[in-house]
Amino acid sequence: MSAATPLPQERRLVTAIPGPKSQELQSRKLGAVPAGVGTTLPVYVSRAGGGVLEDVDGNSLIDFGSGIAVTNVGNSAAAVVARATEQLAAFTHTCFMVTPYEGYVAVAEQLNELTPGGHDKRTALFNSGAEAVENAVKIARAYTKRTAVVVFDHGYHGRTNLTMGLTAKNMPYKQGFGPFAPEIYRVPVAYPYRWLTGAENCAAEAAAQAIEIITKQIGAENVAAIIIEPIQGEGGFIEPAKGFLPAIVEFAKANGIVFVADEIQTGFCRTGQWFACDDEGIVPDLITTAKGIAGGLPLAAVTGRAEIMDAAHSGGLGGTYGGNPVACAAALGAIETMKSEDLNGKARQIGEVMLGRLRAMQEKFDVIGEVRGRGAMIAVELVKPGGKEPNPEATAAIAKACHAEGLVVLTAGTYGNVLRFLPPLVIPEHLLAEGLDILESAFAGV
Known part of the structure; x- marks a missing residue:
């Protein structure tokens, strides 16, 4: 127990x-x-x-649900409760963009350390996974000065207008809610079980098809970001065939495209590693997190390369509740629990x-x-x-x-x-x- x-x-x-x-x-x-x-x-x-x-x-x-991969540390984990309760008694809100507080900075420091890659990073905090994905798109567009966003078959990224557009599945997520944001393009993913020529061909063929669509139909020079879940969640826990993700990362790097790993469902020890990207040594330019981050309190983040994260102008990122102090305290308790247990x-x-x-x-x-x-x-x-x-x-x-x-x-x-x-x-x-x-x-x- x-x-x-x-x-x-x-x-x-x-x-x-x-x-x-x-x-x-x-x-x-x-x-x-x-x-x-x-x-x-x-x-x-x-x-x-x-x-x-x-x-x-x-x-x-x-x-067997954990509130959809949220209560990774269990419900009401002791460190989460203790830290959140202490913060609740101190203050509940000031808005970090008005009068900041240490908890936000401490969570950012933890995420900069824990996420893949040893490069200089920055983290911005938000409220939900969809909000994190939206902000990753904003940041990538600000950095690259490009507009197109590439996503994958079977992907899920949220329920806001932009993230519905990024999401592949129509019912129940998109039906009747359009029109959706423009400049979103979908390409094949390496789904081994359903790849027509067999799982052994899946990674190479899927990567080749995706890259061809990007280069021929969109133009790599127009793409701001490629966004993918390292294991697709709502799409059916599809683990892309080994080699597919590294090929996409290599293509993105060669073409100045920001590679965004959506680890909202896969993050924080869920896959047996801190992040699912760790399995193939993937180092994303930006990584979005939420769900398991704070033991059940609403919190989300975008973490990424400092030069990319700093591309947005002052005041361009934020939100009234983003990085709420009680949620930040809970996140520090959750991370403490993940490490100690x-x-x-x-x-x-x-x-x-x-x-x-x-x-x-x-x-x-x-x-x-x-x-x-x-x-x-x-x-x-x-x-x-x-x-x-x-x-x-x-x-x-x-x-x-x-x-x-x-x-x-x-x-x-x-x-x-x-x-x-x-x-x-x-x-x-x-x-x-x-x-x-x-x-x-x-x-x-x-």
């Missing part, structure tokens, strides 16, 4: 899921919150910690357990087309048996069965056919094993 929480680390079902109190709250939600704000599992949480979520009906659910090592252990169990399930259930991922960022892609046709129906049915048994799982994928697993990195081993047992039973039932 995490030292940060007194919650019993056990699955406990005392009502149907969702229970009567959750159903009552859901009824209130429908009368107060717009329909566009959806809910994956309408279980209303009262407490959370370690590897469990406790709801208002007294049920205790195993958490070796959460990179724990993520790797989680990955070994999950990949072993899931590959064994793949041998038993022909609906599982592929098992993939690194560290505690693992997914299974579901297909119609006998081929690779996406199977979103089975995906939804298995997720529903898991939810009914008290296991929180998430779905993803451009085709809606991926189950993704993002347990807190502090989840106890027995809960991880029990969650996988529930998942296996769900596969057997479907």
Whole structure:
């Protein structure tokens, strides 16, 4: 059990899921919150910690979602709570652009040190992942004096107008919300499982295709930034074939293009390394972070080469709440926890357990087309048996069965056919094993 929480680390079902109190709250939600704000599992949480979520009906659910890769250090981690509480009592806001404070600077220093590369860096803080991506585009355009932005098939970068344009998947993210920002271009990504000529050809062919589109259709000299998730999140936890990312980085460098790594879902020990770029030694020009940065408080960042980050004029970057002092304190507590509890090592252990169990399930259930991922960022892609046709129906049915048994799982994928697993990195081993047992039973039932 995490030292940060007194919650019993056990699955406990005392009502149907969702229970009567959750159903009552859901009824209130429908009368107060717009329909566009959806809910994956309408279980209303009262407490959370370690590897469990406790709801208002007294049920205790195993958490394989971490609030979409946010509570990497667990919910209400001790250092996060202590630092945030101390800051809350001191002051809650001044606006860093008006009267600054040390916490913002301290977080920037930590990110400059932890992110890939030993070069001189600067960090600017924001509120959300989408806001970080938008500002990375602003910074890249200011530096290069160019306008075009290149993104990839299956990519996800946010829900603002610009980041919807950068995002590949239409439903539910883009449908009905256009027109979108101009000068956005999409190129192929190295998706090994679905590459038509086979996974062994994927990296070289995908890189060649992407580079040809950029050079022939856009003009490399017009491109300000290339933005990619080192492991694509909402697109289905797609890990680009080895060699693809280095080829894109090399092309960007040769053509004066800012290479932006969107590590909003992959960052902060999630993949068993501080950042997913570390796996192939990628050193991005700019890196965007959010989600796991502050243990659940809203905070985001753009970190990058000093000469690029300094290209924007004074006053050109910022925002009223960017780098909120309480969120900064929480981030320092989260980073402290990641270091002291070796959460990179724990993520790797989680990955070994999950990949072993899931590959064994793949041998038993022909609906599982592929098992993939690194560290505690693992997914299974579901297909119609006998081929690779996406199977979103089975995906939804298995997720529903898991939810009914008290296991929180998430779905993803451009085709809606991926189950993704993002347990807190502090989840106890027995809960991880029990969650996988529930998942296996769900596969057997479907």
